[in-house]
Amino acid sequence: MNKAVANEQVNQLMVLKLNGIDLFVSQDEVVAHNDKQPLGYLENRQDAVGVINYNNHDVMCFYLNGEFEIQNRVPADFVTSVILEKNNYRIALMCKEVVQLEYTGLTLQDIPDCMSVKRSPLTGFCVYRKENDDLHLGMMTDTTSLVNYVGI
C-alpha cells in the first residue's frame, strides 16, 4: 500500500550512487561520508573491502555492484565511503558518490509480494518528484537490512 508522506514528516533521504544503481537511505542513518578514507586490513572477511575506524568502532566496509553482489574489488572511481548506523548496527559502503535527495513530494511503497525475496538489501521503493520534473523511482534500504544482507 502506498504511504503518502508529507515532506516535513519524513527524514531527508541520501542517495548512495552504486554501479549503475542508486540506493536511498534515511539521512538519520548516515553518520559519516568521506572521500578517500583510508581502509584498514580485515583478516576474517574476504568479501569485505576493509575496515574503517569510526568513533573507536571498527566498521566493516563493503562494495556492492549493480546486482547488489558483494565484491571485494572496488572500481577506481569509487572513492567515497559512507558509514551507516542504527540501533548499534554499523556498516560502511563504498560509493561513487553520496548526495542529498532534493524533491518536492515523496511516496513510500512496500516491495510487492511477487517480487519479495528473503536475501535483498531493499526495504521498499520511493516515488518522488523533482521541482518541475517528472516522477522518479528510488530503491530504499536501511542499515539493518544491509547488515543482514552482508551477514555481519
Added chain:
Amino acid sequence: MNGVSAWVMQLDHVLSAAVGQMELIHIVDNPELIYVPKAPSYCNHVILWNSMVIPVLDLSAWLNDSTLVYRRNLVAIAVYKDKKGGLKYGGLHLADTPALQTVTNDDACNLPVSSSLWQKISISCFSNDEHAPIPIIDIPKIFSDALMSIR
C-alpha cells in the same frame, strides 16, 4: 447463450491466457522498465504508473523457467484485492494487444497439457473454434508470493 467477457492475452508467440474483463484496467505501451536486482527473474522489473510502483510479471518466463525473451514492450495493468481486501495493481508482459472475447459455460475445457504449472495459477479454462485452450488466470495468486514457492 449469454456469457461473460474476458480479455485474451498473448503472453508470448505461443502462450495465451485470459483474465476477467474488469481485472484488466489499462495497457501501457512501451513503458520504462526499471530493473530491480535480486528480484525473481520472471518479475525483476517495475514501472511507474499513476504515481505507483507496479511490478511487471513475465508469466511466459515463469511457465518456461527461462529468462526474458524479446517481445513487444507492452504491459497490461491488472487490479485485484489482496488477502486484507486492499486494492493492488500488477503488470503483465504481453506480446500483443489483448482482445475481448465472450466466454460461456459451453466453452469450458481442460487446461493445456503443455505445462503442469497452469493448474497452479488458473481458475478455469475455455476454448472455442478459433483458439487452443486458454487458461483463466488467478490474478491475486500470481501477484502474491505463491509463484516463488510453486517452482
